Amino acid sequence: MTEYSQYRPLPVGEVPHWDFETDVAVIGFGATGACAAIEAAQAGARVMLFERSSGSGGASALSGGEIYVGGGTDAQKAAGFDDTVEAFTKYLKLAGGPCADEAKCEIYGREALNHYQWLKDQGVPYRGNFLPGKHIEPTDDSTLIWSGSEAAAPFCHEAKPAPRGHVIQHMGWGGGRPLVDILEARARALGTEIHIDARAVALIVDGTRVCGAVVRIDNQDRFVRADKGVVLATGGFVFNDAMRAKYCPDTFKVNSPIGDKDDGVGIELGVSVGGDAIHMDQFFTTCPWTMPESHAYGVFVNVHGQRFINEDCYHGRVSRCALDQPGGKVYLLLDVANFVQPLDLAGITIAGTGETWEEVEAELEMPQGTLSATMAFYNEHARDGRDPLFDKQLPILKPLDQSPFIALELNFETSYFSFFTLGGLKTTTDGEVLDRSGKAIAGLFAAGRCTSGLPAWGHGYSSGLSLADCTFFGRRAGRKAALA
Template structure:
């Protein structure tokens, strides 16, 4: 666990070593966006980054931003979308109670896309029209969620919203995005210090957050924040205590996505002053069966030999459903026509089987179970409708012997995951107490805040970077203006 102290009372601070209007903790995507907006709003900003340079997990990421509502990329690629359609889909797929944040996320999405491009983040006007987890072949748009999956395709017209930062195929989109954002950040002269960890918050007698404690080169110091502190310190994915407590299955069997400083410091800083936490057991995991997309034409069954979901679901939704099966066991069953190894290499090939009996025996599923499942599925396919789970017609195909099986169980595959829980915030990224009131002077954005999606069922790739950048900006802008307004109100 990172050592987080306090909070310290402002009256106990012997002297402020330095001060700024807005202090931003961490320089990943959320911190860069918060720092830029606060700086442009005229605030005197200081970003404090624990590593030797900015970037965080954001720079390691694939660089997919979930944006929609009719962005220029969507229009150029021939897709129509609207903020209402984006909202209807996300409202149907997520269970978040943060209605205002969800609305802002959809209504501001086109403007957020424009803003990212204006900072130099590149998105090609070309779509990838097959199923993929991410692309590095230069396209700027692909489908990264459950938009075409039943029942969501009936709720809102499906549109691809995964905006993929374009590159040369070698470097990750996240690196390219952060290079652009940090380049703008540096050109505009937003002050930042590095190799400096925020270790605690300072509160005044009204519980307003008015500063932070910092540890750098073995020396502790106090930095005053006259208008606000923005926590943008990333996830707790690399904190074994927090992950084993909150995400036991994936923490035990999967591999966390992130970098070493994603150890929950932001969460613990918020916790130290009573910020509520939301969705802490939420996780999105992936060990996708596609590409190649023909594998979606197979069926996925559990240890009872029964299907339990449509196989065309987003890969994070599939992992969430597998996690709910007995012992988190699942198998992908293919036939000769569609057989291929999943490209991401996360699953073990079990064997090929001439008959269903042999396959049942080898997998240890109840005798007759797979025979019944295959018969029902094939009969549905012939009738043109997956009556059990409504897999899209694009992926319906009669499966015939010989068969092949991949073990896609969570304990025996290579699932990568990231946490979705974190500090509770509102639509301005203000950090909220359990009663819903903001802790004055404190904001949280990015992966230290709770995501809009509560679980892999609800997530779409790109929702993290999109929300971190949007709510990072809103935190920076609000912190800059909140303090100014407070000052104006105070001085009548």
């Protein structure tokens, strides 16, 4: 029996027969794949979608259903935020840091309001209101939350801040599942033929053009002809230890991957036909240290008792910077006015307490004059409303001076540091997969976390960036494939 491989495309001449024939074959049924299918179908293409699991979902369905949108949405306006395309685009570029794809930031900056309307048109409900404060996901059914580092330095000095995390109306956490359900229903209504338990194992090529895929269904290899193109929408590689070791070994510091069979197969399929995988060392990580919300007022120190970040940044940025610190752990310092027992699920433990910061320092076995000096300096300036070192902003900036004091330990190994990968195929803003010389590979498209997109840089991640990227560029990839 022929062994097909994600590492080597099958020449069309060796295809024994066609089991399926379509215009556009979409691989993967998270939000990216669903959006690609919708647009491809609406552009008049016959669309088949192949998903290795037994239903839709992917990492999207495990998310909060939050999409990063700015430039002046109804919810932003209703809450009194005067966001602009310029500020929004600028923030997208800052969030991409040294890995930013300027063209993707610019087109999404310009088109996000239309994309938000499109989401509504698909049936995604938004209550339209703003929920103030620091939230990982809304605990009620609110629409708009702060979901990044917009109001924190250095971002706030370069791009006028506004909240941009737009969340599907859904009571409590987990809005990703209903979001995917709505997109799935829409894809089905438009005639997408969906095959579940169907795992892509190889691409099929006619010369250098991708013209189909080999898909494994019921332990049989099935040959899919895709006359217009294949759209890869398979997610990242967080569940592929070999790929992590080769491209992103820092992820082994932490232990809670987020994803659903995200084994990097789309990246491998893309590279097998000459695709270029970029920024493969980048990853998102977070530990839910802002829950309860009062912990957002805490101060982080590393094992040397030094601060390392303005703690008003997005929880994920703080967590990613934490992971850069030595010693395998960091401490979140709180006073009794802000301390609440941490969530069990977070694996955040109490490492030390004291009537003074000196006592906490001693309990943590830090040298005298380290943590205590850090906190004396911090409190002195916080009382004046200033953070001369890290430029933490009011109102998150406030002194921690009501004893007793508490040091919580965020341990990279034992606390809940969730993570997923951000590196992947290099694509155009139309989802065309680029080869290493920068040319589009005919017949091959990709979007979402098997590509490097809006959430390109782990240190700049903001909630909703990945789903924004998945849905917006998923749509564009599907449409471009249909019109190929």
